[in-house]
Each structure stands twice: as structure tokens, then as C-alpha cells.
């Protein structure tokens with residue numbers, strides 16, 4: 203059948219007609235088992251599709267034989283297989299209504315599982331928060347959660363082991379690991395890194411929110427090479443916290459820089475400010491050390507930023523001692 207808007211409207215009336223069955227005593231009965239698919243323009247028997255393995259058209263592929271539909275529906279609803287499926291469907295419906303269906307048990311198990319993982323991650327996040335705020339290393343050379351395999355598994359895993367002596371959730375997790383019940387332990391360095399990244403995003407978002415509330419800010423920068431000899435620029439923001447009235451300095455991250463020229467560093471700073479949705483026109487201060495790329499009268503960052511925003515006054519390195527310390 204070619205489907206046009208006109209035939210579709212006609213079909214809907216046709217389907218509505220077939221949703222009612224006329225009994226021999228003259229009464230009408232609603233065919234609640236009949237289901238119409240708008241996308242496929244076919245009718246199905248809902249309970250037979252759930253419970254039956256019948257290969258008839260109305261069960262498997264859907265029926266669109268509109269001319270012969272009355273006869274097909276009548277023959278189907280009088281069949282033994284359909285009646286059995288209707289019984290099962292009615293029982294399931296009652297079970298769901300009174301909370302005795304198998305779904306109820308599944309839902310309970312899913313909720314319990316959710317609670318278990320939520321509790322576990324709550325503890326892992328607290329451990330990461332503690333180690334990060336104390337500037338402690340997370341990993342050791344050998345990482346194993348099993349007690350006998352490694353004497354020193356790093357601060358993170360050893361802290362999990364220690365707390366599992368006293369905390370029921372971690373004790374339960376340790377027991378599941380030892381009994382090999384879990385495919386994923388959620389204790390690897392990848393998980394640690396992922397959690398650290400997510401937490402750092404939250405911290406930076408909070409810092410940026412405070413900067414936006416204060417409106418005006420200063421930037422403090424310094425460059426140094428890391429152990430892998432990649433030039434990195436540290437960025438700090440200095441602003442007045444409006445809720446406490448105190449001046450705060452916050453480190454918001456390292457940026458890998460390809461070159462240490464004034465032009466390249468200025469571009470990186472502007473990109474970083476733009477990424478954090480901070481307007482350079484609200485910058486009221488800049489602080490660097492005395493390098494030529496920083497302070498150069500023509501090509502240094504100081505001059506390039508002053509050209510964009512003349513109000514971003516330069517202050518020498520003494521004002522960013524924390525930055526140098528990093």
C-alpha cells in the first residue's frame with residue numbers, strides 16, 4: 203500500500219474501527235491486545251509478541267492486510283495460542299500492579315547495585331581528595347590490591363586497604379575482589395586519573411565562578427621545563443573573593459607551550475582566558491619574572507597584553523612568589 207497523507211488519515215479511522223470487537227450478543231468489547239505501529243503502518247498482537255513464538259504475520263512481522271483485517275483479527279483472537287498469551291499477560295499485569303512481578307526484584311537489585319557503587323565512589327573520591335590536598339603521590343612501582351602480592355602498592359591502594367579494615371563498604375569491595383566476583387575493580391591508575399581530572403574540572407569551575415563574581419582579576423605566569431623536557435607555563439589567577447573579602451591566588455593549570463617567545467606565550471594566555479570565558483578587558487594586573495620574553499618592551503608579553511588592555515598593570519616577580527615556588 204502506497205502511504206500518503208490521505209491514506210494515513212483513512213487508515214487511522216480504519217484502525218480505530220478494528221480496536222472494537224462486536225460480540226454475538228450485540229455487546230462491544232475493546233481489543234486492548236491490538237497494537238498499531240505508526241512508523242511501520244502495521245498492527246501487532248501485543249501479548250503474543252511478548253510471550254508467543256508463533257510465526258504468524260500479526261505476531262512476527264505485523265499485519266497490513268487492511269482488506270482482510272477483520273477476519274485475521276477474529277481468527278487470531280479465537281486461537282488457543284493467543285488465549286494462553288492473554289492469560290499470561292493478565293497475570294503479569296496483576297503482578298506489576300501488586301508489586302509481585304519479577305521486574306520488582308530486578309529493580310531492587312539494580313537499586314542495591316547503584317547504592318553499592320555510589321558508596322564506593324564516594325570513598326574513592328574522598329581518598330583522592332585527601333591525597334591531592336596533602337600533595338602525596340598516588341602510585342608506587344607495583345600496584346596490586348591483594349595484600350600478599352605487594353607490600354607497598356602506593357598511597358592510594360594502601361589507603362583503600364587500610365580503610366577496608368574499618369569501613370563495611372570497602373571491606374565488602376575487597377572481599378568481592380578476592381572472591382573474583384568483579385570484572386572491573388575501579389581502583390586502577392586510569393580510574394584514579396579520570397577521577398582527578400573530573401575533580402580538577404569542578405575546582406577550576408568554582409575558581410572561575412569566583413573570578414567572574416569579582417569581575418576584575420590579575421594573571422601570574424611562569425614557564426619551566428618538566429621532567430620530559432616539555433616547556434610548561436603555569437597560570438595563576440589573583441582576585442578578591444567577594445564573600446570573604448580576602449585576596450586569593452589560585453593555580454588553574456599548566457599549559458604546554460611549543461615556544462617561549464612572547465608572541466606564542468601571549469597567544470596561549472589569551473586562548474586559556476577565552477576557554478575559561480574570562481574577558482581580557484577585565485584584567486587589571488599581570489605579574490612575571492624578568493625574562494626578555496616576559497618584559498621585552500617591543501615583543502614581551504607585558505607589552506602585547508598592555509596593547510590589548512592598557513589597564514592590566516604590570517607588577518614584578520616579587521608579587522608572585524607563589525608562582526615561582528611552583
Ligand SMILES: [Zn+2]
Nearest residue numbers: 247249250284
Ligand atoms: Zn495474540
